[in-house]
Amino acid sequence: MKIEKPKGTRDFYPEDMAWQNYITDAWRRVSIRHGFEEVDGPIFEKLDLYKVKSGDGIVSELFSFRRENGSTDFALRPEFTPTLARMVADRANSLPKPIKWFTIPNLCRAERPQRGRLREFLQWNVDLLGLESELADAETILVAIDFLSELGVTPEHVRVKISHRDVVKNILITLGVPEDKILDAFNLLDRRDKMESEDFEKAAMALGLDEHRVQRFQEACRSRYRTGSLGSLCKAIGMPETDVKELQELDDKLHDLGIAEWCEYDLGIVRGLAYYTGVVYEIHESSGAERALAGGGRYDNLINLFGGPKTPAVGFGMGDVVLSNLLRDKGLIPDHIGHRPDIYVLAVSDLGAKKVLPLVADLRAKGLHARFSYKTTKNMGRLLKEAVGASSRYALILDDAPESGQLKNLDTQEQVEVRLDEVAKTLHDAV
Amino acid sequence: MKIEKPKGTRDFYPEDMAWQNYITDAWRRVSIRHGFEEVDGPIFEKLDLYKVKSGDGIVSELFSFRRENGSTDFALRPEFTPTLARMVADRANSLPKPIKWFTIPNLCRAERPQRGRLREFLQWNVDLLGLESELADAETILVAIDFLSELGVTPEHVRVKISHRDVVKNILITLGVPEDKILDAFNLLDRRDKMESEDFEKAAMALGLDEHRVQRFQEACRSRYRTGSLGSLCKAIGMPETDVKELQELDDKLHDLGIAEWCEYDLGIVRGLAYYTGVVYEIHESSGAERALAGGGRYDNLINLFGGPKTPAVGFGMGDVVLSNLLRDKGLIPDHIGHRPDIYVLAVSDLGAKKVLPLVADLRAKGLHARFSYKTTKNMGRLLKEAVGASSRYALILDDAPESGQLKNLDTQEQVEVRLDEVAKTLHDAV
Numbered sequence: 037m038k039i040e041k042p043k044g045t046r047d048f049y050p051e052d053m054a055w056q057n058y059i060t061d062a063w064r065r066v067s068i069r070h071g072f073e074e075v076d077g078p079i080f081e082k083l084d085l086y087k088v089k090s091g092d093g094i095v096s097e098l099f100s101f102r103r104e105n106g107s108t109d110f111a112l113r114p115e116f117t118p119t120l121a122r123m124v125a126d127r128a129n130s131l132p133k134p135i136k137w138f139t140i141p142n143l144c145r146a147e148r149p150q151r152g153r154l155r156e157f158l159q160w161n162v163d164l165l166g167l168e169s170e171l172a173d174a175e176t177i178l179v180a181i182d183f184l185s186e187l188g189v190t191p192e193h194v195r196v197k198i199s200h201r202d203v204v205k206n207i208l209i210t211l212g213v214p215e216d217k218i219l220d221a222f223n224l225l226d227r228r229d230k231m232e233s234e235d236f237e238k239a240a241m242a243l244g245l246d247e248h249r250v251q252r253f254q255e256a257c258r259s260r261y262r263t264g265s266l267g268s269l270c271k272a273i274g275m276p277e278t279d280v281k282e283l284q285e286l287d288d289k290l291h292d293l294g295i296a297e298w299c300e301y302d303l304g305i306v307r308g309l310a311y312y313t314g315v316v317y318e319i320h321e322s323s324g325a326e327r328a329l330a331g332g333g334r335y336d337n338l339i340n341l342f343g344g345p346k347t348p349a350v351g352f353g354m355g356d357v358v359l360s361n362l363l364r365d366k367g368l369i370p371d372h373i374g375h376r377p378d379i380y381v382l383a384v385s386d387l388g389a390k391k392v393l394p395l396v397a398d399l400r401a402k403g404l405h406a407r408f409s410y411k412t413t414k415n416m417g418r419l420l421k422e423a424v425g426a427s428s429r430y431a432l433i434l435d436d437a438p439e440s441g442q443l444k445n446l447d448t449q450e451q452v453e454v455r456l457d458e459v460a461k462t463l464h465d466a467v
Numbered sequence: 468m469k470i471e472k473p474k475g476t477r478d479f480y481p482e483d484m485a486w487q488n489y490i491t492d493a494w495r496r497v498s499i500r501h502g503f504e505e506v507d508g509p510i511f512e513k514l515d516l517y518k519v520k521s522g523d524g525i526v527s528e529l530f531s532f533r534r535e536n537g538s539t540d541f542a543l544r545p546e547f548t549p550t551l552a553r554m555v556a557d558r559a560n561s562l563p564k565p566i567k568w569f570t571i572p573n574l575c576r577a578e579r580p581q582r583g584r585l586r587e588f589l590q591w592n593v594d595l596l597g598l599e600s601e602l603a604d605a606e607t608i609l610v611a612i613d614f615l616s617e618l619g620v621t622p623e624h625v626r627v628k629i630s631h632r633d634v635v636k637n638i639l640i641t642l643g644v645p646e647d648k649i650l651d652a653f654n655l656l657d658r659r660d661k662m663e664s665e666d667f668e669k670a671a672m673a674l675g676l677d678e679h680r681v682q683r684f685q686e687a688c689r690s691r692y693r694t695g696s697l698g699s700l701c702k703a704i705g706m707p708e709t710d711v712k713e714l715q716e717l718d719d720k721l722h723d724l725g726i727a728e729w730c731e732y733d734l735g736i737v738r739g740l741a742y743y744t745g746v747v748y749e750i751h752e753s754s755g756a757e758r759a760l761a762g763g764g765r766y767d768n769l770i771n772l773f774g775g776p777k778t779p780a781v782g783f784g785m786g787d788v789v790l791s792n793l794l795r796d797k798g799l800i801p802d803h804i805g806h807r808p809d810i811y812v813l814a815v816s817d818l819g820a821k822k823v824l825p826l827v828a829d830l831r832a833k834g835l836h837a838r839f840s841y842k843t844t845k846n847m848g849r850l851l852k853e854a855v856g857a858s859s860r861y862a863l864i865l866d867d868a869p870e871s872g873q874l875k876n877l878d879t880q881e882q883v884e885v886r887l888d889e890v891a892k893t894l895h896d897a898v
Contacts (some may be wrong), residue, residue: 038774039516039553042541045509047554050568053505059595068806075483078476078587079510079573080530081542085470099511099541101532103577110473110530112510112543121480122470132789137481138471142510147555156509167841171824182684182832211594292824375499393602398518405500410598 039221044147044155046206048379050374053125056158058373059187059356060140060351063160067138070175075137077119083109085118088341089311099144110143115353116312117338125344135167152327152358162332163351170282173315173334173350174289180319180330180352181295185321188368194329196295197302198317199261200283201333204303207256207273219310219318225257226308229324253373257304262289263296273303311335315350321362328363330354371429378467379430380423381408384416388434388441395432395456402460404467420444429467432459468712475578475586481805485717488587489804490618490787491571495593497614498569503593506568508550514540516549519772520742530575543575546784547592548742548769556686556775557594564597583758583789593763594768594782601713603718604746604765604781610748611761611783625760627726628691628733629748631714633887634762635734638687638704642680650741656885657686660755688735694727696717705733724847742766746781749753752793760793803858807898810861810890811854815847819865819872826863826887833891835898851875860898863890 041047048056064074068319083100100111106173116139124135139161149250150157163181177196184194195197201222207367224239231239231454238239240250266284270277277284283301290296307316316333320326332352339347363369381396383389399406409422423431432454433442443462444451454462472478479487495505514531531542543630546551547570555566570592572573580586583659593610595603608627615625632653639652655670662670671681692700697715701708708715714732721727738747747764751757770778814820823839830837840853847864854862855877863885864873875882875895885893 038511038556039519041509041550041553042511042513042539045511047550048505048507049554049558050504050506053507056507066831069831069834071808071811071836071838073481073805074479074488076479076484076487078472078478079575080473080476082470088470096535098532099532101530103530104527108473119478124482125469125705126478127480144510147600156511156550171841178828178831182828185832221533253609289824294825295828336487362817374504377502392723393720397609397613397724397726400497400500400609401616403500405502407502409600463663467814 042155044149045077045314046154046156054374055360056356058370060158060160061361062183063138063140063354064188065373066179066186067160068177069163070136070178070182072136072164075120075139076141077116077123077139078113079142080110081119081122083111085122086114087109089118089121089309089338090114097145097147099146103386112362113141114143114145116141116143116159117163117335117351117353118342120161120163120351121338121342121344124339124347125342128339128344134172135165137165140164144330152361154357158356160354160356161351163345163349165349165351170285170315171289172348173286173317174293174295176332176350176352177290177299177317178293178295180354181298184319187363189362189366191298193322193362193366194298194319195302195322196299196317196319197305198283198286199301199303199305200280200315201306201312202314203275203280203283204277205272205431206275206286208253209302210274211245211253213243213245220396221225222306223308225306226305228257228304250398259303261301263290263299263301266301269301269303282314307331307333311338311341312339314340317352319354321365323402326361329357329358374427375405377407377423377426377428378405379407380419380428380464381406381431381434382416382419382423382434383408383434384414384419385435386414387436391434391456394458395434399460399463402464404460404463420446430463473586475580477585477676485805486791487787489801490790491589491591493614493617494569494571494739497610497617497673498593500589501567501597501610501613503567503610506551506570507555507572508547508554508570510542510573512550513539513544514542516540516553517545520534520549520552520740520769528578530577530671530677534833536668544572544649545574545576547572547574547590547652548594548782549773550771551592551782552773552775555770555778556773559769559770559775559778565603566594566596568596569593585788589787591785591787592782594780596778596780596782599779601716601746602720603779604717604748605724605726607763607781608721608730608748609724609726612729614785618794620793620797622729624753625729625750626733626753626791627730627748627750628736629714629717629730630732630734630736630745631711631746632737633745634704634706634711634714635687635737637706637710638734639684640668641705642676642684644676648674651762653737654739656735656737659688670734689724690734692732694730694732695719697732700734713726713745720721728752737763738762742772743770744768748783750785752796757792758789760789805858806836808838808854808857808859809836810838810863811850811857811859811896812837812863813846813847813850813854813867814839814865815850816866817845818867820845822887826865826890830891830894833895835891835894851877861894 098111102109141160144156213221305318312333313336314334318328319330330352334350336348383392396406396408431444440455443454529542533540574590644652733753736749743764744767745765749759750761761783765781767779814823827837827839862875871886874885
């Protein structure tokens with residue numbers, strides 16, 4: 037009787053899990069050193085929670101369910117932000133500000149599985165709430181860059197593409213897009229890389245743009261500007277510099293934090309979700325061929341929408357699937373990512389064998405990663421091979437000597453005699 | 468607009484998450500040092516996977532769902548063992564033996580929430596497959612005890628109650644329970660602590676036991692025997708010692724591993740699930756007042772049932788909810804379980820303020836947990852109070868001095884002048 041796992045989900049065998057932990061450990065480690073605290077919520081929520089900010093349209097992308105004889109619809113979480121907004125709104129008055137939270141939830145979306153997109157995946161979320169200053173936006177970008185940098189990614193591999201919804205909105209209005217079509221235009225912009233250019237032009241015209249203006253719209257989306265050059269951007273789009281004040285403040289902070297070289301302005305970035313209110317950004321592999329590595333921005337109205345007080349907020353999400361593709365494609369895979377045993381206890385005589393279990397139990401209780409061979413062989417060569425195969429740092433060879441054994445460093449091949457009651461101390465000093 | 472979280476689920480605010488991580492970090496750390504490797508699987512599986520070993524009866528306890536226009540039923544995982552069996556069966560020939568796996572899945576059950584039982588919870592699973600010897604059973608018990616011991620639990624706090632399905636079955640058959648009612652009798656035994664004694668007697672009689680035999684049945688279930696005293700157990704239940712051969716071998720291993728004092732034999736333990744085949748055990752708080760902390764046993768037929776070769780297997784699960792109750796009730800809560808910042812960078816002048824962001828970004832990139840105050844105050848007392856409030860190890864005070872600051876150890880109050888480009892090195896040496 038064979039039953040397959042669900043389409044678009046993954047089994048994590050030890051080697052897969054070691055890779056997953058390599059990423060999640062780094063997410064966690066970097067978040068913590070940037071002063072973010074970990075949170076989490078339920079794997080499923082009431083379906084209504086996801087309708088608050090995304091409307092009914094999101095329902096078809098969710099795994100939703102209802103208990104037999106129940107009256108409430110639930111859904112597996114497709115994103116963490118609604119849960120975060122609910123949690124912040126619930127304790128808005130008692131939480132110290134700014135709120136700096138991160139989380140590493142598994143998320144489920146009922147989409148067609150394809151490269152970079154699965155039905156269940158992990159997503160690192162970093163959010164900073166309660167701070168008006170663009171320092172908040174800059175700090176979320178900083179933690180993303182520090183993480184990528186920690187794993188060997190460089191500014192040549194990726195670009196942080198920054199935009200601002202109000203700036204794009206101003207351009208669109210100048211070009212003649214009516215106020216009530218702005219969200220439609222954002223959605224169109226967000227999907228433009230996945231569309232044929234004919235379809236894009238047709239859709240743009242439906243928003244009220246003539247052929248000439250579609251052209252200018254396209255140009256505005258395609259142009260990129262280095263950090264420190266917002267003046268040129270304003271000149272190119274015919275906008276006074278006072279209209280990009282928030283981007284200028286962000287620009288200053290990116291320089292202060294030493295990460296300006298990773299970033300550029302790209303007015304084609306708007307993010308699809310309705311709730312973003314200001315700065316938005318995405319991190320892309322430099323060639324632009326892959327899905328975004330991460331995406332985020334300001335959502336200053338969301339806590340309010342979930343019943344809390346108006347609260348400035350900014351954050352991003354980074355999934356594990358596109359990230360893993362990037363690290364593999366760029367050859368950024370470390371040689372060893374599992375856990376090395378500290379010691380392998382090996383018996384080469386029957387008397388030695390009697391000492392294995394008490395010793396191993398004692399070493400483990402003292403915090404050492406201790407293994408032994410389950411084979412019945414007393415052949416030292418075969419036993420050592422097993423220890424080396426498991427990447428153990430040391431082997432302890434037990435023979436008929438009543439109170440000592442041979443401790444062999446498997447990296448250097450050095451071997452010393454050691455009293456059995458001093459093995460733990462010797463290893464603690466050495467590893 | 469307020470939407471509550473689903474009944475029986477939990478939000479993990481930073482202090483809750485720190486506690487959760489305190490437990491999961493210890494589960495992971497102890498598993499690894501006992502030579503177990505981490506695995507995981509999908510949060511949902513095909514519903515049929517859960518019917519293989521538990522029949523249709525389990526469906527009402529599951530959160531199950533079907534995609535609109537889809538034909539497959541899915542369910543949130545209520546336990547990990549079916550996923551593990553599927554994964555092992557899939558790669559039965561290529562996986563090196565013995566297989567030593569652990570996992571820390573979140574599980575979902577559609578039960579009525581009550582003390583010790585939620586609708587979503589974490590469960591530590593430890594499984595050892597491919598080893599016939601009772602050493603396998605003993606090693607899974609060892610890792611559970613080493614974990615409890617690591618968190619301050621002692622043999623006075625808990626008992627590991629061990630039984631064997633064949634031994635209990637023999638008693639039941641001797642008392643007159645027909646072969647085809649044995650599983651019903653196991654289920655009855657498993658539920659006896661939650662039943663009125665009258666109901667228990669009535670149910671026992673329905674299995675073919677008269678009043679006198681119900682009495683003897685009860686006695687057999689209530690008696691407990693210390694490790695090392697299987698002879699007395701055999702005498703009491705009128706069974707030759709050859710019939711408890713496997714328990715005797717387990718007993719020897721428990722002594723070898725130094726954990727016999729934590730364990731006792733309790734023939735009232737049978738576990739409710741149909742798939743256990745030999746040794747079964749549960750860990751209980753000593754008074755017996757709470758739900759089991761952990762439960763497990765042999766399931767030598769399960770991999771076979773999932774399409775793999777016949778494979779000896781043993782494992783247990785330990786949930787986070789009952790465990791947390793135990794640790795709280797016994798006062799086993801450490802003083803500090805969060806992450807202490809290494810350093811808080813504080814500016815007491817405008818010139819100092821300009822140096823904060825570049826320095827903080829640099830310290831974080833060098834692996835240090837560095838924070839700063841988001842307040843605009845330059846009042847040293849207030850700033851230091853914030854750093855102390857966050858449990859920071861050090862504070863760095865920046866004034867108009869161009870290339871240095873005052874580094875203050877917040878534990879000892881010692882303060883030294885330090886060059887800004889040497890802060891990272893000084894801290895790395897110190898923390």
